[in-house]
Amino acid sequence: MQDFDRLGxxxxxxxxxxxxxxxxxxxxxxxxxxxxxxxxxxxxTGSGKTGLGIGILEExxxxxxPVIAIDPKGDLGNILLTFxxxxxxxxxxxxxPQAAASAGQPVAxxxxxQAALWKKGLADWGQTPERIRRLKExxxxxxxxxxxxxxIPVSVLQTFRSPSAELxxxxxQFHERISATATGVLTLLDIDADPLTSRxxxxxxxxxxxxxxNDRDIDLPGLIQAIQxxxxxxxxxxxxxxxxxxxxxxxxxxxxxxxxxAPGFDAWMRGxxxxxxxxxxxxxxxxxxxxxxxxxxxxxxxxxxxxxxxxEVISWMRRQPGTASLRAxxxxxxxFGYLPPTASPASKSLFLTLLKQARAYGxxxxxxxxxxxxxxxxxxxxxxxxxxxxxQTERDKxxxxxGLEGAGGGFDKQKMERTLAGLGKRRFLLHNVHEPKAVVFxxxxxxxxxxxxxxxxxxxxxxxxxxxxxxDVKPFQRPMETAETGRPEKPILPVEIKQAHxxxxxxPDSGGRVVYHPFLLGAADVAYHSARYQVSTSRRIMARLDIxxxxxxxxxxxxxxxxxxxAVLADTGLxxxxxxxxxxxxxxxxxxxxxxxxxxxxxxxxxxxTLFKCPVLKAVSGPGETEGExxxxxxxxxxxxxxxxxxxxxxxxxxxxxxxxxxxxxxxRAVDREQAExxxxxxxxxLSVGSAILGAFMGRKxxxxxxxxxxxxxxxxxxxxxxxxxLAESALEEAEQALKALNDELETEIDQIEGGxxxxxxxxxxxxxxxxxxxxxxxxxxIAWEPRTRKPRRDAGSG
Numbered sequence: 127m128q129d130f131d132r133l134g135x136x137x138x139x140x141x142x143x144x145x146x147x148x149x150x151x152x153x154x155x156x157x158x159x160x161x162x163x164x165x166x167x168x169x170x171t172g173s174g175k176t177g178l179g180i181g182i183l184e185e186x187x188x189x190x191x192p193v194i195a196i197d198p199k200g201d202l203g204n205i206l207l208t209f210x211x212x213x214x215x216x217x218x219x220x221x222x223p224q225a226a227a228s229a230g231q232p233v234a235x236x237x238x239x240q241a242a243l244w245k246k247g248l249a250d251w252g253q254t255p256e257r258i259r260r261l262k263e264x265x266x267x268x269x270x271x272x273x274x275x276x277x278i279p280v281s282v283l284q285t286f287r288s289p290s291a292e293l294x295x296x297x298x299q300f301h302e303r304i305s306a307t308a309t310g311v312l313t314l315l316d317i318d319a320d321p322l323t324s325r326x327x328x329x330x331x332x333x334x335x336x337x338x339x340n341d342r343d344i345d346l347p348g349l350i351q352a353i354q355x356x357x358x359x360x361x362x363x364x365x366x367x368x369x370x371x372x373x374x375x376x377x378x379x380x381x382x383x384x385x386x387x388a389p390g391f392d393a394w395m396r397g398x399x400x401x402x403x404x405x406x407x408x409x410x411x412x413x414x415x416x417x418x419x420x421x422x423x424x425x426x427x428x429x430x431x432x433x434x435x436x437x438e439v440i441s442w443m444r445r446q447p448g449t450a451s452l453r454a455x456x457x458x459x460x461x462f463g464y465l466p467p468t469a470s471p472a473s474k475s476l477f478l479t480l481l482k483q484a485r486a487y488g489x490x491x492x493x494x495x496x497x498x499x500x501x502x503x504x505x506x507x508x509x510x511x512x513x514x515x516x517x518q519t520e521r522d523k524x525x526x527x528x529g530l531e532g533a534g535g536g537f538d539k540q541k542m543e544r545t546l547a548g549l550g551k552r553r554f555l556l557h558n559v560h561e562p563k564a565v566v567f568x569x570x571x572x573x574x575x576x577x578x579x580x581x582x583x584x585x586x587x588x589x590x591x592x593x594x595x596x597x598d599v600k601p602f603q604r605p606m607e608t609a610e611t612g613r614p615e616k617p618i619l620p621v622e623i624k625q626a627h628x629x630x631x632x633x634p635d636s637g638g639r640v641v642y643h644p645f646l647l648g649a650a651d652v653a654y655h656s657a658r659y660q661v662s663t664s665r666r667i668m669a670r671l672d673i674x675x676x677x678x679x680x681x682x683x684x685x686x687x688x689x690x691x692x693a694v695l696a697d698t699g700l701x702x703x704x705x706x707x708x709x710x711x712x713x714x715x716x717x718x719x720x721x722x723x724x725x726x727x728x729x730x731x732x733x734x735x736t737l738f739k740c741p742v743l744k745a746v747s748g749p750g751e752t753e754g755e756x757x758x759x760x761x762x763x764x765x766x767x768x769x770x771x772x773x774x775x776x777x778x779x780x781x782x783x784x785x786x787x788x789x790x791x792x793x794x795r796a797v798d799r800e801q802a803e804x805x806x807x808x809x810x811x812x813l814s815v816g817s818a819i820l821g822a823f824m825g826r827k828x829x830x831x832x833x834x835x836x837x838x839x840x841x842x843x844x845x846x847x848x849x850x851x852x853l854a855e856s857a858l859e860e861a862e863q864a865l866k867a868l869n870d871e872l873e874t875e876i877d878q879i880e881g882g883x884x885x886x887x888x889x890x891x892x893x894x895x896x897x898x899x900x901x902x903x904x905x906x907x908x909i910a911w912e913p914r915t916r917k918p919r920r921d922a923g924s925g
Contacts, residue, residue, distance in 0.1 A: 624908030
């Protein structure tokens with residue numbers, strides 16, 4: 127293991143001796159836990175800000191810490207360009223032909239030169255190809271492109287999901303979520319909506335509030351319909367039509383509808399759902415570095431998406447248990463316009479919420495900007511770590527000084543001003559409130575090839591083999607088509623057979639007739655109990671099964687669980703619909719008792735509660751927790767245990783180190799005192815000898831004798847002080863060696879702590895908890911009628 131590959135430490139570079147203008151071999155190892163108090167990176171173009179940011183992301187990935195990195199400029203995609211072979215063939219596809227031409231080289235030769243440059247640069251900083259391989263293995267990297275299919279597209283259909291019950295029960299948080307979402311939607315329409323005065327904002331906010339209070343999701347099409355026909359009759363004390371007349375609501379709905387119908391907007395409807403868990407982790411629970419590229423979007427679209435993403439991150443954050451360790455990182459590469467000092471865009475309140483609350487959940491923010499004057503200084507003062515590079519203007523320097531004073535820690539204003547004025551390229555001032563003093567350092571060579579800003583073509587080429595995870599459509603939300611004719615009247619079944627109708631999701635005027643088709647539907651509340659695994663939970667299970675004519679009309683091995691709420695079932699269907707004939711077996715009431723007993727057996731045997739157990743960490747998954755979610759939680763738990771062990775170890779050594787440090791300080795004072803006395807003794811002796819010699823020349827023999835005797839005595843004292851100085855220096859050296867040995871012992875013990883836990887490599891045991899018959903409560907069992915749209919019949923003469 128290299129000296130910089132230490133547990134919980136980010137290797138950022140090496141100390142730069144600012145006084146002597148030279149580099150040193152002293153490593154800058156940043157404690158990852160310090161990021162829970164957030165960080166800002168400030169530096170003008172060309173300061174090396176992107177390199178430092180990517181270096182932080184690389185270190186996070188090596189430590190299996192997931193990251194969402196918002197990329198407004200297209201620079202962060204470079205983190206995917208990691209080539210352990212460090213050969214020209216790997217670099218060549220990402221070479222800019224113009225750069226090769228400027229160098230006077232063919233692309234292949236220039237690629238080879240770049241590979242050699244990267245190989246040498248990494249070696250100079252002690253990094254090997256093996257470290258690049260570990261980087262690639264530790265976390266998955268991917269580029270997501272909302273509103274585009276160049277990378278992995280992101281669907282915003284689920285961005286108006288009802289918040290969790292915990293959030294809805296907090297009035298302040300609930301209002302904040304409503305306001306930010308409404309502002310984000312209106313931003314798409316270039317409506318600068320004031321939450322207190324804008325009718326559009328108030329209407330959208332009230333619609334969201336009404337739906338979410340009833341725990342209902344709403345998407346953009348649903349929002350358009352709700353604007354035309356609001357689910358609320360009054361706004362305040364005014365009737366809806368007084369507050370916002372129907373004709374004007376229609377015009378507002380048309381604006382949103384035109385946006386929805388605009389060419390290319392369908393890209394916002396496809397791809398992976400906008401879920402923080404899916405951006406932080408893969409479905410198997412492997413940590414992700416998700417670069418969310420928004421460089422291709424317009425300003426309004428960027429603000430809309432960032433607002434929706436921050437909303438989702440906050441919701442995810444509040445579902446996590448508290449931790450003192452770094453759980454995840456939210457990185458943004460350019461903050462201009464998102465956290466301004468005076469204006470209040472939709473993103474500002476969300477960033478402020480994260481800066482104030484995210485620490486308790488182990489979520490660290492890293493915010494980068496070229497111009498600190500574009501950021502709210504109150505927000506900046508919430509950052510515990512500052513990485514400050516070369517600044518462009520005096521206003522920028524003044525804002526940084528203002529923010530540093532508010533951030534706390536040791537602060538010497540005059541020294542800080544001198545330091546900021548002398549920073550060069552790839553050199554940063556690191557001011558960390560968790561450390562006693564600020565340091566200047568040179569950033570290390572990054573493992574990722576910095577090819578420059580990514581275009582959509584670059585992203586498409588890099589991500590061409592990545593298949594997006596499409597948004598799952600809930601069953602029964604879209605009308606199905608059928609070629610069967612059906613009958614105009616509903617079949618008459620025995621009264622003992624329960625019947626229900628599924629809702630029709632189509633539009634009555636969409637063409638074709640609706641035909642109801644029967645299937646067997648079972649719904650039950652199932653309880654699961656296990657004292658051994660401390661489980662006591664229940665779930666509602668609904669299953670559907672087609673009834674067939676034949677010797678085995680019902681086969682529960684073919685049953686399908688469906689995610690549906692029984693509350694949507696209705697006693698009657700559409701008045702003008704047709705009905706398909708059920709199988710003959712479905713007409714006999716005596717069959718349903720036998721089928722219900724089979725349903726219960728199926729629940730006991732096939733719908734057991736599955737849990738996962740990790741023997742290494744002695745942890746068991748929670749009910750409903752997927753294997754991927756459990757593995758992600760295991761990784762966090764292992765990091766917490768590692769960090770706790772390191773903290774305990776440091777606490778154990780802290781008293782010893784402080785004791786030896788006192789010895790070092792005392793010995794240093796003794797050395798300084800003895801050296802000063804030796805110097806004074808030498809001066810006194812020299813003066814005495816000089817006085818004796820001068821007296822002899824002047825003929826004052828008595829005086830010369832006295833002076834000579836005094837000189838001898840003083841020379842003796844000088845020898846005594848010299849001897850004591852040697853002893854003091856020896857004591858100082860001994861104390862310093864003891865301090866170094868104790869520090870080395872501490873680092874050795876830290877390195878021996880098990881810190882290489884990989885949740886993906888762990889073998890998990892599967893636990894199945896079966897329900898007892900008494901724990902199964904049937905809520906519905908009978909025939910359910912599903913509406914389908916009949917395909918239009920072709921005319922006889924059509925080809």
